[in-house]
Amino acid sequence: MVEGVSLERLAREHGTPLFVYSQAAMLTALAAYQRGLAGRRHLICYAMKANSSLAILQTLVRAGCGLDIVSGGELERAMAAGADPARVIFSGVGKTRAEMRQALRLGIGCFNVESRAELDVLDEVARDMGLRAPVSVRVNPNVDAKTHPYISTGLKGNKFGIAHEDVIATYRHAADCAGLRVVGIDCHIGSQITQSGPYLDAMDRILDLVQGIEAEGIAIEHIDFGGGLGIDYQGDAPPAADALWGQLLQRLDARGFGERAIYIEPGRSLVGNAGACLTEVLYLKPGEHKNFLIVDAAMNDLPRPALYEAFHRIVPLAPRDGAPSTTWDVVGPVCESGDWIGRDRALSVRAGDFLAVLSAGAYCMSMASNYNTRGRAAEVLVSGDQATLIRSRETAADQLRLERPLPPA
Ligand code: PLP
Numbered sequence: 001m002v003e004g005v006s007l008e009r010l011a012r013e014h015g016t017p018l019f020v021y022s023q024a025a026m027l028t029a030l031a032a033y034q035r036g037l038a039g040r041r042h043l044i045c046y047a048m049k050a051n052s053s054l055a056i057l058q059t060l061v062r063a064g065c066g067l068d069i070v071s072g073g074e075l076e077r078a079m080a081a082g083a084d085p086a087r088v089i090f091s092g093v094g095k096t097r098a099e100m101r102q103a104l105r106l107g108i109g110c111f112n113v114e115s116r117a118e119l120d121v122l123d124e125v126a127r128d129m130g131l132r133a134p135v136s137v138r139v140n141p142n143v144d145a146k147t148h149p150y151i152s153t154g155l156k157g158n159k160f161g162i163a164h165e166d167v168i169a170t171y172r173h174a175a176d177c178a179g180l181r182v183v184g185i186d187c188h189i190g191s192q193i194t195q196s197g198p199y200l201d202a203m204d205r206i207l208d209l210v211q212g213i214e215a216e217g218i219a220i221e222h223i224d225f226g227g228g229l230g231i232d233y234q235g236d237a238p239p240a241a242d243a244l245w246g247q248l249l250q251r252l253d254a255r256g257f258g259e260r261a262i263y264i265e266p267g268r269s270l271v272g273n274a275g276a277c278l279t280e281v282l283y284l285k286p287g288e289h290k291n292f293l294i295v296d297a298a299m300n301d302l303p304r305p306a307l308y309e310a311f312h313r314i315v316p317l318a319p320r321d322g323a324p325s326t327t328w329d330v331v332g333p334v335c336e337s338g339d340w341i342g343r344d345r346a347l348s349v350r351a352g353d354f355l356a357v358l359s360a361g362a363y364c365m366s367m368a369s370n371y372n373t374r375g376r377a378a379e380v381l382v383s384g385d386q387a388t389l390i391r392s393r394e395t396a397a398d399q400l401r402l403e404r405p406l407p408p409a
Pocket of ligand 1: 047228
């Protein structure tokens, strides 16, 4: 069940692969942050790259979230979801001039700028429009988030942010630019972080910088500590958001910054464990070396295992109690050996059974592709005993619509 709705019923009604989300689970996850930051000036900007489906954005925006975006496309989605542009922040290392203009026209809350070159282009674009762009500099604090290298972003070798030692000079430069208005400072050290130590280290390094920047007469209105809090995929035990923020606020107070507005950019921790992907077992293919369980979901639907050998729990919707289980590699129909969803899983299943791939609310649908001309899955949002189809299954016709065939030979 997800809330009051049977997953088996949803799989039969809508077909598979099918993403199903619990709205209550998202709101519960958000409430932990809201509790942790209660009484403080703060803005929780949901990092919509985690899952940008409109109904999910609407759920979180209506519950009080701002949004963290990384492209003009995400900005259009944010507007379509009814977000207030002043509560939207724009991250990412490669903003184009067109995206900057689009965001400035709408009155975006803040650009998190990631390089000196970007700062100069933004200054030029804003001056051309007769505006001043609100900016934070994203700092690369050189802190080890102790997570997978592909989702670690706050180390010197990563492409993100401006090196700690160059930050004060960058702020001096920004303060001199007529097209820029310094409003904050930003960092984001990585994703799926399961310890509070890296956050505390990053906070210390950021607060040192705030002191240095303000000593230059440049005011920092808000401090953005990014996202990155992990979820339980496989017995991981990240701190709860309210407990983490209890610890971080203590440090903030101890250092005399308790009054400062706090921005955060959580993604995975708001939606990751609120979603599952339902898939049907197509074929059992036992072999000499490996047993393969071929299902109808694939790496185009669930890219995380192929991308970073990520683990998702996989459970049958109707367990066959007492039946002997076999160890399977759960794989999809895509023509790649990298198309696997789970390895060495003990499951007792038959063709036609449904499985749920758990913790699939974040970085699954938003990373889905059309590889092998597979249509992207449908999505259902559950609230109580109500299930709402929030995205129809994509057809081949949907995919062909944008293509222009050659004229007849
Ligand atoms: N902020 C920025 C700049 C990011 O790059 C990301 C994710 O990569 C996030 C926030 C969200 O991270 P998470 O989903 O781990 O909370």
